[in-house]
Amino acid sequence: MNAFSRILANVQLRRQSTSLVVGVLFVVTLYASVCNLLLSPDSMFYVSTYTITLMGKYLCYALLALSVDVVWGYCGVLSLGHGAFFALGGYGMGMYLMRQIGDRGVYGNPELPDFMVFLNWDTLPWYWFGMDQFWFAMLMAMLVPGLLAFTFGWLAFRSRVTGVYLSIMTQALTFALMLAFFRNEMGFGGNNGLTDFKDLLGFDLQSDNTRVTLFVLTATFLALAFLVSRFIMDSRFGRVILAIRDSEARARFVGYRTESYKVWLFVYSAVLAAIAGAMYVPQVGIINPGEFSPINSIEMVVWVAVGGRGTLYGAIVGALLVNYAKTRFTAIMPDGWLFALGALFVWVTIFLPQGLVGYFEKLLAKFKNSNGGGGAASPAGAKEASS
């Protein structure tokens, strides 16, 4: 099989997977929303609000996993600090929601959030200004993580910090941020973080309608992010990114300024993570420094690894599956779920280097070959040695 036909097959496969992912997302979202809102709770097909919020949360994680896959699967940059961007986005949304509480806080102070009142603060810190405007808060929720990613990426990629060094530095970044946000003096609520949210743009966060809307919005963002990422990866920019992943030195010698490609991709990925964070907070009702914890960031990477990296939809599948398993296991065998989770990581990295998606694709290719089809080659083959 020559290279050309392989690429052709890949493109075809990618198109198919794109429509599949978007289609499935659309159907599931529609089904769940309609069943929740229109059916009575007694109906067999009723989807409970618990399920809606749970699925909304999973979709946020899926978006986050997608953002990790964009840099890791396509560019070989393993970030162990994506939790930082996610959490910063979440804090942006959280600050807005906090300001929306207004005088409905426990102390009835119209200006200051409760945690500032009981620490005897008398004015709002400067960085809280404007956060009561939705557009400004959302802008900040994306701008701040974006800027952080830009600064960090610009410094790191320019001085050619790569591989495990970069991973460890990103880990240090999120660890430092976690320690900082734990401090009560920072003015972000310390360990408790931000909670007790009431409403978003005037919609009551506890009503079913708002929940379904948030869920649908998350699904939409995920679909959009997926499409945009696919578009980027299919573009010239994406080709260069792939080239950098496979051999950065060669790409540089050919004449590409690899660091600027990497920086922009990193920023794009950080913004995706921040959007995921901003969608996550109103659905789970709390944001606190625990989200910055390095363990969380590693977990995200594991979702991608389990699903299969460098395919975009693999990340989504991985995030959904692992989190679903987590929900189930913590209920069924609370004492043993870390064993299961740990074993899963080990098993996947050793036996399924391309993740579940890669494994199924390989099976599929074998099946087709034995049927004499022989058209689609394993896309996994093209993604060897991407670490």
Added chain:
Amino acid sequence: MRQISAILAVIIALAISCTAWAADEVPAAIDAPIDAAVYEKLVLLTEASFREKVGIVEEMADSSGQQAVLALQILLNSQLYHDEEGNQEFYQLVQDSAGKDQLYNLKTGRLAPDLSLKQLDKVRTNNRLRKAIKQSIAKIRLFKGSEPERLAALQSMLGDMDADNAKLVTTAMSTEASESIQELMQVAMAIYRAGAGAEEEKFAAIKTLQGRLEPEVRAALTGLVESSKGNKVLHAAALKALQTTEEKVEFYGFVEKLFFGLSLGSVLLLAAIGLAITFGVMGVINMAHGEMIMLGAYTTYVIQLLMPNHIGYSIVVAIPAAFVVSGLVGIAIQQGIIRFLEGRPLETLLATFGLSLILQQAVRSIFSPLNRQVSSPEWMSGALEINPVLALTFNRLYILAFSLLVFAVLMYVFKKTNLGLNVRAVSQNRDMARAMGVKTQRVDALTFGLGSGVAGVAGVALSQLTNVGPNLGQSYIIDSFMVVVFGGVGNLLGTLVGSFSLGIANKFLEPLTGAVLAKILVLVFIILFIQKRPKGLFPQKGRAAE
């Protein structure tokens, strides 16, 4: 090398010479009836409030002197019980060698065999009462005690130099033979005179007190500075004396901070050096490194369970045991997992992360999620008192020395042994080494075992400082990574310099910014530093660097 061993020798010598620290001995079972006058006072204790008890104890000491010491010690060590019915019977509770409770009647001085603790009430003490008892005992011992007892007694009186105590000290001075105690007695009298003496006496007192570091002296001088505001000459003299003292204190404060920094550095060094080997030499990120440390700490715990009567030796036994346990687990990990992921360092990271979850949960299931108690041997507790403001704790001193020893041994292994040669060869050029006949597989397994084993040894040291629980490893893993990256991968010396400089930086920042901010600043500094020098302080040179 020679310097290190010299330092080691000094530290060990110092430690040994100072192990005779004055502890309050627990009195053995009595063998004779207790003094009748003392017994009468004991009776009063049963109904008294804590405040009244203090008065009773002081009276007892004043009137009965040496006779009261035994009863007071029994009370001090919570051994004193009385019967519930109000028969005014008193008992001493002693554990025999098998750890069984035995009660001795204080009136008869004999064992009361068929009495159980259930029928008795404890004569309760609290902090204030214990303090009063100790002071009372001190007053008695100032005359009759052994030399360390007299010294301790005098020291405990320094903070409370009123006319009564001054009289006591003056009397004791005439019979005191020891020079150092005589000197301290002079200081005690000067403290008294600085507060209550005539003007010339105050000047003389300032002279005696100048440069002394005892906190009581500083308090006395501060008091004198305040009270002498009307007398300019005296005020100036007192102020000058105080400043001289403060300058000295500041200097020792600096030394102390330096020691704290070195000590933190030694902990970092121990935690990181195993990682430096596996990460630096093999290029493998072992996220389960922290759990190797944890295993070492748990090994210490198990060893202590096995030899409960020899806590002092258990640590010594635990060091090789922890090395073997963690080392074997490390080899198993290398053979079972990492071997299959050669050349894919990022995947290794994920697999070992999964492994660390499994190990943590395993420990949680086996040992329960609660922290386990690891006792410190006698010779590791307490502090080396250089002067009243500078005391270096023994456990930190030992750990500092131990970390340097481990470092020296590892340096030796890498520079002088065959294994070290092979390891260096493999780390520089794996393919070439293989071509030259080095069994790279075997070298990998041994290196990984060595790195993990050293982590286990670090666990033994950490068990003396912090919690032994399932989360132990987690709290050190990021710090270890930082140290290794900062120092430069593949360079043990870099790890040494890195850990000590980070430790010292942290400790000097801490008083200025608080502990949290200090840590954040250090992290940010490392992040920025790595941008400037991506290969750390001591980059690996040659082809292996790419």
Added chain:
Amino acid sequence: MKVKKTLAALALSAGASVMSFGALAADTIKVGVLHSLSGTMAISETTLKDTVLMMVEEQNKKGGLLGKKLEAVVVDPASNWPLFAEKTRELMTKEDVDVIFGCWTSVSRKSVLPVIEELNGLLFYPVQYEGEESSKNVFYTGAAPNQQAIPAVDYLMEENGIERWVLAGTDYVYPRTTNKILEAYLKSKGVKDEDIMINYTPFGHSDWQGIVSSIKKFGSAGKATAVVSTINGDANVPFYKELGNQGISSEDIPVVAFSVGEEELSGFDTGPLVGHLAAWNYFQSAESDANDKFIAQWKKFIKNNKRVTNDPMEATYIGFQAWAKAVEKAGTVDVDKVRTAMYGIKVPNLTGGMAEVLPNHHFTKPVLIGEIQSDGQFEIVSQTKEVPGDAWTDYLPESAKIISDWQDPKINCGNYNTESKKCSGQNF
């Protein structure tokens, strides 16, 4: 593309099985247990899970409640705060539990709060906390600050004549609030600014050399000094070890801790700590028949003779007994009816007194001060009468104005502002 479809179907069915749950048989009363069994908090919370299970077992031996058996539903929120909210929703909607016993940290409670209020559930929270909260759906069975901190400080002032104070804590809400309250209280007692030193450290802080040394310096100024420690969990072992090693004995500078109990002490060698203090509402060494029975029952249940009991366990015990009594009284497990039945209920505590449920959802509790003994137990040196728990402290200006009363129909809220005569905050 079959495989992909299978994959999608897999994902779908995964979602579907979350959704599908059968109709629940109502022949048992379900008791939700929401304590972390993994992660950093497992160390403390696992014990409470076992305590609830023991209480459920005991109640079933007595014939259950209202003629029905109790059934415990245990979930693991894994020390992950958002997961606490999710699991609460799961317990409430999927498992349909009638009451939840759970949470340890404030942040987990804050995370559960919106959910439990939305679904009108009932949570019993068994840990001492910073106060400043009174939710309709939560009963706070642990101590409010006035039931722990202030009596402890009073004791030190009177008994030990302490004049200089170090307030050392982990940097989170509970120590921050407690120290704010204590600072205001100490100043009201005439303690000067320079005689108060406040220090915060991060969670799990392990290198205490510098801080202990500065405490030592602070305490050597000639005035009696004490440390009030709100240091949390894991950081305590290295803190006390460092105190011991630097030779600070309880007679020089006593440390009174609000988060160190029997269970925490079982992790260390208490030899050097003898005489340091702790303030709780319960100690294992408390002398009462109920306590003897409870300890024996616990050791039997957990099948380990060395296990200890502690204050949050007693709080769980009291909460469970009060709930059971209220259910009997109301004749139903309906949350609103049980809640109304709760007020005024008295149940025996384990220290020989009675715990009364107050209309502000707190309990009356005695304050015990104990000194650490060499066997890891506490010698009780002081015990007050039952103190009513105050949800809103009087020592913070904003909070002094607020009262909580869920019984009085004129107020009927958890944060009634006595100045503006209005309620604010959640569920008003």
